[in-house]
Amino acid sequence: MINQFLWVIFPYVCLAVFVVGHIYRYRTDQFNWTAKSSEFIEKKKLKLGSLMFHLGILPVIGGHVVGLAIPQSWMEAAGVNDHMYHIGAVYIGSAFGLLTLGGMILLTSRRFTIRHVRRLSSASDMIVNVLLLFIVFMGMYSTLVTNAVQREFNYRESISIWFRDLFILRPDAALMVNVPLSFKIHILAGFGIFALWPFTRLVHVWSVPLNYVGRRYILYRKHRNYES
Numbered sequence: 001m002i003n004q005f006l007w008v009i010f011p012y013v014c015l016a017v018f019v020v021g022h023i024y025r026y027r028t029d030q031f032n033w034t035a036k037s038s039e040f041i042e043k044k045k046l047k048l049g050s051l052m053f054h055l056g057i058l059p060v061i062g063g064h065v066v067g068l069a070i071p072q073s074w075m076e077a078a079g080v081n082d083h084m085y086h087i088g089a090v091y092i093g094s095a096f097g098l099l100t101l102g103g104m105i106l107l108t109s110r111r112f113t114i115r116h117v118r119r120l121s122s123a124s125d126m127i128v129n130v131l132l133l134f135i136v137f138m139g140m141y142s143t144l145v146t147n148a149v150q151r152e153f154n155y156r157e158s159i160s161i162w163f164r165d166l167f168i169l170r171p172d173a174a175l176m177v178n179v180p181l182s183f184k185i186h187i188l189a190g191f192g193i194f195a196l197w198p199f200t201r202l203v204h205v206w207s208v209p210l211n212y213v214g215r216r217y218i219l220y221r222k223h224r225n226y227e228s
């Protein structure tokens with residue numbers, strides 16, 4: 001019963017909230033559809049942390065698509081055997097994962113330690129930061145520690161099949177029962193962030209600000225009393 005809840009009901013609820021929540025937010029709250037930049041309070045850490053996070057997370061998402069969506073047999077048919085796949089996943093995945101983690105540590109410490117950034121942050125800003133940091137940390141832990149300790153575990157024979165089955169509406173909780181705990185926590189928190197997404201600043205992801213490239217600068221001036 002608990003497995004059915006965790007690996008079937010919970011993921012579907014999160015995905016449903018993700019879709020319906022975005023429609024609701026777009027219809028009712030377009031004015032607040034924003035990344036809510038706090039650049040005018042503190043710039044240095046934000047620039048570095050944000051750059052590291054975004055440069056890291058894009059390849060990490062690409063890695064998730066390859067590892068979760070493409071069946072192992074297809075990769076093998078294309079000449080990528082298990083050994084080659086894992087070398088790529090561990091080395092390339094870890095390099096970009098560490099970049100993402102470093103960025104998240106900087107962004108989260110900035111949000112909690114700089115007084116004016118903290119005061120400007122809503123509960124949802126804080127939760128998103130901490131949850132993202134936690135997800136990325138658990139992903140790195142699973143990749144570097146769990147994979148090394150439980151060498152016989154191959155997530156492409158369990159997690160990836162379970163994940164694809166969800167999307168063809170043939171969910172199978174049994175595939176997740178023997179998955180190591182760190183992966184389970186990573187995945188549940190990963191689905192959790194999808195449920196929170198529409199109600200947070202993460203909605204900015206869908207408004208990729210490509211016009212930034214050509215538009216004029218917006219000048220932010222620091223208020224004397226806002227020195228941190």
Ligand code: HEM
Pocket residue numbers: 060063064067068089090093094096097098100132135136137138139140142143144147155159163183186187190191193
């Ligand atoms: C919701 C479904 C998700 C699933 C099923 C999933 C699954 C996985 C798996 C199987 C790994 C291990 C990869 C390996 O060892 O080669 C991993 C690693 C990782 N995940 Fe996720 N993940 C999910 C969501 C997320 C989210 C939302 C984030 C970021 C916010 C994330 C960030 C990471 C990172 C940074 C790593 C370590 C680096 C890497 O291997 O790419 N994951 N994830």
